[in-house]
Amino acid sequence: MANYFNTLPLREQLAQLAQCEFMDPAEFADGVEALKGKKLVIVGCGAQGLNQGLNLRDSGLDVAYTLRDSAISERRQSFLNASENGFTVGTYEELIPTADVVLNLTPDKQHTAVVNAIMPMMKQGSTLAYSHGFNIVEEGMQVRDDITVIMVAPKCPGSEVREEYKRGFGVPTLIAVHPENDPQGHGLAQAKAYAAGTGGHRAGVLKSSFIAEVKSDLMGEQTILCGMLQTGSILCFDKMIEKGIDAGYASKLIQYGWEVVTEALKYGGVTNMLDRLSNPAKVKAFELSEELKVIMRPLYNKHQDDIIDGTFSRVMMEDWANDDANLLKWRAETAETNFEKTPAGDVEISEQEFFDNGILMVAMVKAGVELAFETMTAAGIIAESAYYESLHETPLIANTIARKKLFEMNRTISDTAEYGCYLYNHACLPLLQDFMQNIDTDVIGRGLGERCNHVDNQTLIAINKSLREHPVEIIGTKLRGYMSAMKKIV
Numbered sequence: 001m002a003n004y005f006n007t008l009p010l011r012e013q014l015a016q017l018a019q020c021e022f023m024d025p026a027e028f029a030d031g032v033e034a035l036k037g038k039k040l041v042i043v044g045c046g047a048q049g050l051n052q053g054l055n056l057r058d059s060g061l062d063v064a065y066t067l068r069d070s071a072i073s074e075r076r077q078s079f080l081n082a083s084e085n086g087f088t089v090g091t092y093e094e095l096i097p098t099a100d101v102v103l104n105l106t107p108d109k110q111h112t113a114v115v116n117a118i119m120p121m122m123k124q125g126s127t128l129a130y131s132h133g134f135n136i137v138e139e140g141m142q143v144r145d146d147i148t149v150i151m152v153a154p155k156c157p158g159s160e161v162r163e164e165y166k167r168g169f170g171v172p173t174l175i176a177v178h179p180e181n182d183p184q185g186h187g188l189a190q191a192k193a194y195a196a197g198t199g200g201h202r203a204g205v206l207k208s209s210f211i212a213e214v215k216s217d218l219m220g221e222q223t224i225l226c227g228m229l230q231t232g233s234i235l236c237f238d239k240m241i242e243k244g245i246d247a248g249y250a251s252k253l254i255q256y257g258w259e260v261v262t263e264a265l266k267y268g269g270v271t272n273m274l275d276r277l278s279n280p281a282k283v284k285a286f287e288l289s290e291e292l293k294v295i296m297r298p299l300y301n302k303h304q305d306d307i308i309d310g311t312f313s314r315v316m317m318e319d320w321a322n323d324d325a326n327l328l329k330w331r332a333e334t335a336e337t338n339f340e341k342t343p344a345g346d347v348e349i350s351e352q353e354f355f356d357n358g359i360l361m362v363a364m365v366k367a368g369v370e371l372a373f374e375t376m377t378a379a380g381i382i383a384e385s386a387y388y389e390s391l392h393e394t395p396l397i398a399n400t401i402a403r404k405k406l407f408e409m410n411r412t413i414s415d416t417a418e419y420g421c422y423l424y425n426h427a428c429l430p431l432l433q434d435f436m437q438n439i440d441t442d443v444i445g446r447g448l449g450e451r452c453n454h455v456d457n458q459t460l461i462a463i464n465k466s467l468r469e470h471p472v473e474i475i476g477t478k479l480r481g482y483m484s485a486m487k488k489i490v
């Protein structure tokens, strides 16, 4: 198999990257009807598998799980996830031949093996569904001609797919039909029904392509969503300890701070996040963010370039072939960081204090969101897709850090995302060393205090204009307008 994207002429590559159409909520008027009475069999019951299955069942669909024999015989967590939630669990032989739709929710690294194992058992005219296009786009998986191939990709960690559904909302979702596999022409109807079943249609659905989803998802997860939050956590914590801030306070400010400051993003974009600061703090956060964007832009470009030309996938797949040696090593190293090893203190931090004492965190989020958005759109990704993959998903990732720090984030995201997050972290830590030399507790840990309350009007006017006119804010205002059912988290 070869990288599918790299086999296409540039004309087709650009066309596929640009596939992105915001779907009017009216297009989901039929809800899950296209899948009603169909047998949905999910392969894998992990982050996406369990949470999507719970939502699909609550939406009235017939859902069962098929797991590899060892998961069942050893009663592994995936077996417990499915059985303890009352789902039928069976082997491939028992369930795949009965399935109308097989949802492949196993780790990307396992997709080729899994699809090769289940495809011979899939009935004529059935459907194979993915939640990330890696196997099709980066590995070039060839699926039997009679099988419909679709994708329903939540722009969100598995845990929050369920939490937002339970709140009566959902998460932005990209859907696609693989152009090489839509023999009955019902791929889109099934993808729409699947998206409605997960609740994605309440937040917003983009009619995308496997290529557009992969090339944006890999970029968002490696940079702003996971890489920036990991690097920012480590740098901000170590700086506060160096400057004598209480370790428990520093740990809590970061662990919960990302969630608090990015919740402001969710409701009102970067503008609202900075508006939560005092004017002197806003000016400081803007200046730090501009400095960070200059330093980090080459790194964001490199990540996007390596994703587009397949270098990232090739390097990661070499680690897959080496039994995940680097992934496991980097996971263990992350666990040994001071931030991860320091429990959050039993100290009260008000919502506003997270902003006032976390100016650098606000600056990092602003820089990461804008850089990721700018880099994705420069690579041909459409603004709506880039928005969901940068600004909107950041608070959803921050929710996982609030639960159990970087451990929980890296446990909840896919192994693909985790691998890319570590690549970014290893490059960004040294990149920001000089920048961090000039950082003090006024922007992380203690805040500006009252000594600084003068702001030049022209400067503030220019900053407010710049914030409001960034393209991520323009498209964000439009897309958040469709999210009337969005619920508060903090």
Ligand SMILES: NC(=O)C1=CN([C@@H]2O[C@H](COP(=O)(O)OP(=O)(O)OC[C@H]3O[C@@H](n4cnc5c(N)ncnc54)[C@H](OP(=O)(O)O)[C@@H]3O)[C@@H](O)[C@H]2O)C=CC1
Pocket: 043, 044, 045, 046, 047, 048, 049, 067, 068, 071, 076, 077, 078, 079, 104, 105, 106, 107, 108, 110, 113, 114, 131, 132, 153, 154, 155, 156, 157, 158, 159, 412, 413, 414, 415, 416
């Ligand atoms: N994690 C996330 O938040 C997101 C993930 N995705 C995509 O969703 C898909 C699933 O990812 P995710 O939910 O993170 O995966 P997880 O690692 O959380 O779960 C994987 C599941 O697959 C099973 N599994 C692992 N290896 C095999 C194998 N060789 N054969 C059969 N089953 C296997 C595991 O069970 P056991 O090992 O017990 O057999 C487990 O149940 C991926 O394509 C990912 O890119 C998309 C958006 C977000």
Ligand SMILES: CC(=O)[C@](C)(O)C(=O)O
Pocket: 154, 155, 156, 157, 158, 217, 221, 225, 412, 413, 414, 416, 417
């Ligand atoms: C959660 C999500 O959207 C990621 C980061 O893309 C993933 O886990 O692969």
Ligand SMILES: [Mg+2]
Pocket: 154, 155, 156, 217, 221
């Ligand atoms: Mg993603």
Ligand SMILES: [Mg+2]
Pocket: 132, 217, 218, 221, 414, 416, 417
């Ligand atoms: Mg991903």
